[in-house]
Amino acid sequence: MFYREAGDFKTSYTADSQTFPIKFDRYRYYVVLAVAFGIIPFIINDYWANALLLPFLIYAIAAIGLNILVGYCGQVSLGTGGFMAVGAYACYKLMTAFPDVSMFIHVLLAGGITAIVGVLFGLPSLRIKGFYLAVATLAAQFFLVWLFNRVPWFYNYSASGQINAPERDVFGIIITGPNAPAWATYLFCLIFLSFCAIIARNLTRGTTGRTWMAIRDMDIAAEIIGVNPLKAKLTAFAVSSFFVGIAGALFFAVYLGAVEVGEVFGIQKSFLVLFMVIIGGLGSIFGSFAGAAFLVLLPVVLKVVGVDVLGWPTDIVAHLQLVIVGALIITFLILEPHGLAQLWRVAKEKLRLWPFPH
């Protein structure tokens, strides 16, 4: 009834090829943006920011990044944690070397540095595919973590081997460090997420995205019709690592404030982001959001229900969490292998016909 194309006439090519061609969808998108930018910053507190929203926003950026590589270009990567570490350490070195420069620039540069590193580790993808590539990126993961643990220059020779985010600001508003207000950190991450999501969405709709998908679907056929695999694969690695690097920089500087590379950016982080992409939906920007929300919010919700509402012992709740999250992942993959994004697509199809399905 509300959700349909009928009656919504497009009179120009621009209108016809916009991101949300259905009016209802478009307005929903504007409402989400308005709530996220205009309402949440006024009601947010430390708990909501640090426990739920910041991790969600940052993981969503990382998931979009990985989704470009795995979902759109078909190159399996297990190096996400390592690339996030590159972003974090690049941001740390930049923050301490140039204290007066705006955090926006630091985070973008950290993403750029990660993109370069990502391209370097993406080079093997030209020769190896599938599981073998996964193993090669796994090597990147271990190598990068080892490197940041091993070379004291990266952590400015601190005794503990940790990196700590000093206080930095954007236009006079403190963004990092303990005195940063919740709304500022939230908005900072939200701006990056919106920026990344819009770029990713438009890249995947254009030529670049189509070459990625051609490589994903059948690389030999793609090459025959004139897609340059070198360019396609390396751009995918570069763009993906750029986003993942931004996520790593934000994760360290804005969210945690102090990072120990082995614990925070270990192999489990790579798997976590990969799970987000798989559960959310491969090859879907919305899926990246849904997957990140699912894996960030679910443990917190289970904890609140188990410990605060039902009053169960914390260790039992922690174990149940593992069981429930694990079971849900399996259930999802069996019932809906294309992830949450596919559920959303099916719901939209049904909505189109509602209330008169054939």
Next chain:
Amino acid sequence: MNKKLVTLALSALMASGPALADLVIPDLSYRTGPYAAGGIPFSDGYNDYFTLLNERDGGIGGVPVRVVECETGYNTEKGVECYESTKGEGALVYQPLSTGITYQLIPKVTADGIPLHTMGYGRTSAANGKVFSNVFNYPANYWNGASGAINYLLDENGGDLSGKKIALVYHNSAYGKEPIRTLEMLAEKHGYELTLLPVDHPGQEQKSQWLQIRREKPDYVVMWGWGVMNQVAVQEAANIRFPMENFIGVWWSGAEFDVEPAGDKATGYKALTFTGLGDDYPVYDDLKKYVADAGKSAGAGDQMGAVQYNRGLYAAMLASEAIKTAQEMHSVADITPAMMRDGMEALEMTNAKMEGLGMSGFGPEFSVSCENHGGPGLVGVVQWDASTGTWNQIQEFKATDAEVIGQLIAEDSAAYAAENNISPRCE
């Protein structure tokens, strides 16, 4: 209509009457994951002591204590979530029992004005109260531990360690890296050779490290391990027949569960300590009467008298004594975190006080001041005897190399102060 009236009356009553006062103590515990073996007894001891105070004395100064437990799994992200979710309830003091989470929380608690007590762990230079206003690490820290271990070896060797080889097997994290600087400084001073052997989280894979030890044959092995890493290390040492009496762990590597899996072969293994051992203290009579027999034990209730349980007990005792001090200082029973901080800074532990609590000799005598948040740093040495299943204290609590440690603390805290634009207090 009736129901509405009752609700109205109730809500009016609740609004007008004073809110039920309680002292909120968050317990950032970990009962799951590879470090649970140490996390469970510590948290049990911590909880049981406050249960005892509630049951026996009706709380502290007449105000009941409410412990809010939050599972961190030794994971910094979950630790942050726990901190944010509990700080709003008026949390008085945080004791995360994790050096990683401590580093995370130091700037946050300072900004929020809540004290952080890292007893025998955390950032060692926090002992300098001039820079770290809200962080306390009395009665001993890692650098005391490192120096205590070296002092013990010096005693064994008649005061001369030159030419000896010492290997440090450590958890490759902020925790394990903490003693390196001190050991390096002491190596210069005493002329021993230091080999560093990092073990990655969680520490189950140590074959290559022990192979290296077997090849290089160091005279002594010092260990900074935690959780499952300890058991594996003791087992590996037994496997390569490394003489156990030359193997010394820090206090977090010296509990029953660390040595029991290796069986008889673990006999002779040594560890450092800063608290009393066993359950031969009068406080245990009360714990049995009011907590264990009343069925109010935290967890499974089977940890009483264990090494890490005693540490949890000791941590809770120091917190409750600081609460008492704060209550006296401000003449308020329901104290705020800021008052708690003052109480911790004015804390004085005397033998008479500990005797009154039924814990005489459980820890050292010390007093905290604005400049010194670190306490005396007395370190004892214990040795495991598998045949009786007990730890025996083989060296009394002794002072450590204050000169070297003091210099390192001043250096590291000055670096922190410069990084964060902190001007020294206490002047």
